[in-house]
Amino acid sequence: MEKRLVKKDELLRIVKKVGAEFNVFAPVRVEDNVLFKSLAPGEEPLLTFANTKNAPKGVFFPRTEVMIRYVRTPKGTVLKGVELEARDAVLFGVRPCDARSFVLLDLLFDQDKYKDPYYVAKREKATVVTLACTPVPYTACFCTSVGGGPVDGTGSDVLVTDIGDAYLVEFLTPKGERLVKYFGEAKATAEAENKKETAAKEAIEQIKSVIPAREVKPILDVSFDHPFWDTIHKRCLACGTCTYLCPTCHCFDISDEMKYDDGRRLRNWDSCMFPLFTKETSGHNPRPTQKERWRQRVMHKFKYYVDNFNAVACVGCGRCVMYCPVNIDIRKIVEDISKLQQ
Amino acid sequence: MQNPYVPYPVEVIKIVTEVDTKDIKTFRLAFVNKEDEERFKYLPGQFAELSLFGKGESPIGIASSPTNPGYIEFTVQKAGVVTTALHEMEEGTMMGVRGPLGNSWPIEYLEGKNIVVVGGGFAFTTLRAMIQYMLNDGNRKRFGKITTIYGARTPGLLIYKDELEAWSKRDDMELHVTVDKGDETWKGREGFVPTICKEVAPSAEDAVTVICGPPIMIRFTLPVFFDLGFSKENIYTSLEMRMKCGIGKCGRCNVGSKYVCKDGPVFSLAELDRLTPEY
Ligand SMILES: Cc1cc2nc3c(=O)[nH]c(=O)nc-3n(C[C@H](O)[C@H](O)[C@H](O)COP(=O)(O)OP(=O)(O)OC[C@H]3O[C@@H](n4cnc5c(N)ncnc54)[C@H](O)[C@@H]3O)c2cc1C
């Protein structure tokens, strides 16, 4: 594995060089928010930030995207083209939790039987450069409970760790190694690697939020009808914030739109928190109240995903915890479930 | 990479209005490209997304059998946006089909067994496909005795009337057609499907039941079959959930950890017992 040492004031210049060849996505300040978005020409990414409000999954699975274009003809409306464009991209400054979410999304979108070509095309063209969390950004972070860590490289092609006086840059995959040439000639020293280990240990210690994320699975297996489900949802506004910000949520809607004779089929993020999500034309809704919808959200992340992919569908980023307008806290829910009496 | 979201172009070659209320029609579709027809290899019980550009898509069970090549058929009730647009279409129109999707009736498991087919209302579609499949000359000997019980509220609401007539003349299938309430011209049975099932009382020996119909019919019919000695492993049904992608990605049709679009729509009652009752 290639490793380089990069001086503190070099990193921005490196990103700029990369940007001359690749479409770079990175954290930038937009009004009051730090967002993960495509860098405009000349725009500089943030190097010190907590995490982006939106999850970088949007690069591969955009909030809205055109799938198909079609056109009206006298014999009916027919296919005009399929929108499958993907450019070589570098995602710079992804946090380890969000990089991990890509691996979880791959499990779903990149299966043997059905590959989602829109996701896979963009994902294959992208190189993920992760900026480790030294220090850990939020008290709501709980990545270590779900198999991740503040300096963990899962899902990353390159891992950049701030070791105080410099950055240690580790090229973890062949895709990542294509970027070595941008990062100078200074090889990593044993001292730098030691510093990284220390920084990683310190970061893990900074994480105070620990939840039994894996442990609740056998309890969830037998708790579908537990009265506990009556206790979570009552103040939920069904706003969908938790699912839209979540790096692992993947539900979407497909809809059609026509203007004159031209039309397009779009996919948009959707949310299991919305009442209409499962409502059928007959009026029947298998999840009629917010109670069933919240149960679905918890079950999907901590049981169904484990059943199907042997992975918890939460990376512990803390976004849903921090941004829920009525302070519903998934950490507390999981904690409570672990104590349920059967 | 094959794009599972892009429908195959098809032409509507025949439309049959099935019922006297005119809100259920059968659409016969022919593939525009021969290769697409070959790629669309299906079995009875599977479904497809009928795709109308500009309107949207609807998951609909395949009502025809692969033993009748050259076309595929769908029987559709007019319900909302897409199905209404379908009902307004004329023969000769181009549209799209995405699929085949989902699993099928458990053909391999059914082989060599006696088959009891129970249908109610217009949910008879993929059962009709199964019957066509079993009655096919080359296939008939793969299955034992076939007993079909099919009911609708009124004679005018029975679908596939010509085919029912033709089946009633065959001696290699027992057919019981019933209506809740007959009219002046109705000479057949009267009575609800569960009652007729009790009367017919098919033997549970080496037998499997496949059942589709309105939830209320299913609720009252199942106890009849349990009493006859059918186990939950030997009763199969097909579920409906709201769907979009049809391939287990959009996340809306799950029952427990199974996606009805991908792991279903056909499940045995034993399998359903292991899932959560959320459908
Ligand atoms: C596996 C399966 C097989 C089916 N087979 C048949 C059939 O053979 N004949 C038939 O008439 N109907 C069938 N249905 C029901 C049919 O899919 C809905 O009636 C239809 O999608 C309504 O669409 P719409 O656009 O007219 O209604 P709208 O209310 O305008 O539709 C909104 C969208 O919601 C979704 N949707 C709404 N209700 C349902 C539902 N019950 N099931 C699935 N998706 C839904 C569709 O994506 C639809 O495009 C089947 C459903 C499933 C899941």
Ligand code: SF4
């Ligand atoms: S469930 Fe909440 S904490 Fe977990 S990944 Fe999603 S937004 Fe982050």
Ligand code: SF4
């Ligand atoms: S963010 Fe909070 S209020 Fe909004 S849907 Fe999620 S749990 Fe409900």
Ligand code: FES
């Ligand atoms: S319809 Fe999308 S997951 Fe089943």
